[in-house]
Amino acid sequence: RLPYDNYQTWEAIEAYLDDVARRFPNRATLVNAGQSFEGRNLKYLKISSTNFEDKSKPVIVIDGGIHAREWISPPTVTWAIRKLVEDVTEPDLLDRFDWILFPVVNPDGYRFTFTNNRFWRKTRSTDQSALGSICPGVDGNRNYDFFWNTVGTSSNACADTFAGRRAFSEVEVRAVRDILHEHLPRIALYLSMHSFGSMILYPWGHDGFLSNNALGLPPVGIAMADAINSKALSPFPRYVVGNSVLVMGYAASGASEDYAHSIGVPFSYTYELPGLNSGMQGFVLEPRYIQQVWEETWLGIVAGARRAGDIF
Numbered sequence: 001r002l003p004y005d006n007y008q009t010w011e012a013i014e015a016y017l018d019d020v021a022r023r024f025p026n027r028a029t030l031v032n033a034g035q036s037f038e039g040r041n042l043k044y045l046k047i048s049s050t051n052f053e054d055k056s057k058p059v060i061v062i063d064g065g066i067h068a069r070e071w072i073s074p075p076t077v078t079w080a081i082r083k084l085v086e087d088v089t090e091p092d093l094l095d096r097f098d099w100i101l102f103p104v105v106n107p108d109g110y111r112f113t114f115t116n117n118r119f120w121r122k123t124r125s126t127d128q129s130a131l132g133s134i135c136p137g138v139d140g141n142r143n144y145d146f147f148w149n150t151v152g153t154s155s156n157a158c159a160d161t162f163a164g165r166r167a168f169s170e171v172e173v174r175a176v177r178d179i180l181h182e183h184l185p186r187i188a189l190y191l192s193m194h195s196f197g198s199m200i201l202y203p204w205g206h207d208g209f210l211s212n213n214a215l216g217l218p219p220v221g222i223a224m225a226d227a228i229n230s231k232a233l234s235p236f237p238r239y240v241v242g243n244s245v246l247v248m249g250y251a252a253s254g255a256s257e258d259y260a261h262s263i264g265v266p267f268s269y270t271y272e273l274p275g276l277n278s279g280m281q282g283f284v285l286e287p288r289y290i291q292q293v294w295e296e297t298w299l300g301i302v303a304g305a306r307r308a309g310d311i312f
């Protein structure tokens, strides 16, 4: 079992995914989507109480750890694995849905935040430009092919919001893209776990306009936020739900929740999980809060799944 009293290394999380797949072969299937830039496995779990491949149920996709320094993200995804595979208290979620849970999309960056720079955000690729060897890394949440590198991004490899030399330059981002396309007609809900700010954001995040699903996105978002806010344990701000630009306060193109929505995922959200401090320190959430965050985030996931499933 993965401990939740502290943040876990990428190696521990990888070992946990292997272990769950080995212990629960009827319910969890390990997928290795290839290697990161530095050669780490890009592993995720497909979870199904029946047979994922019979394609009979809607799919829910949750990813975490695309931004390396947002450490509170991966444990919310590994906790969902625990609640869907090891310790099932909401069996309807398995009866109704198949799940794809990808806790650390950017293992190189995540690793780097443990060894070198706690505030690293990007991938660690070095083939981006002449500057690449001086300034490695691409912002994975600017690298999707959705109005790529048009707003809230940078073409400077040294910038934290560097969009990459082209859309989908990053193998880690391509791994998520491929998941979305492989299961597309079935994907009801896509959540990307980030921090911080206690916000649930929905498209469009590049221009602030609303999508064709402008009537569907708010209720599912609000259902998730209500479920979290109702758990009054939190020292964190109440969750706010809304359009990414409006709530976040800036436009940014090439993000995963916009891309997923643009290809047809009806319910697509970025979670900004809680943080307590401002500025960079907001990414540093004391380990004693991990449990609280997974507890409340799980309530949000449960509520979002049920509500999205009802409408989907």
Ligand code: 0X9
Pocket: 067, 070, 141, 194, 195, 196, 201, 204, 205, 206, 244, 245, 248, 251, 252, 253, 255, 256, 257, 258, 270, 272
């Ligand atoms: O800027 C981001 O990538 C996200 N915030 S973070 O502080 N975690 O980096 C927000 C993304 C919001 N979604 C879109 N702009 N589409």
Ligand code: ZN
Pocket: 067, 070, 141, 194, 195
């Ligand atoms: Zn982020």
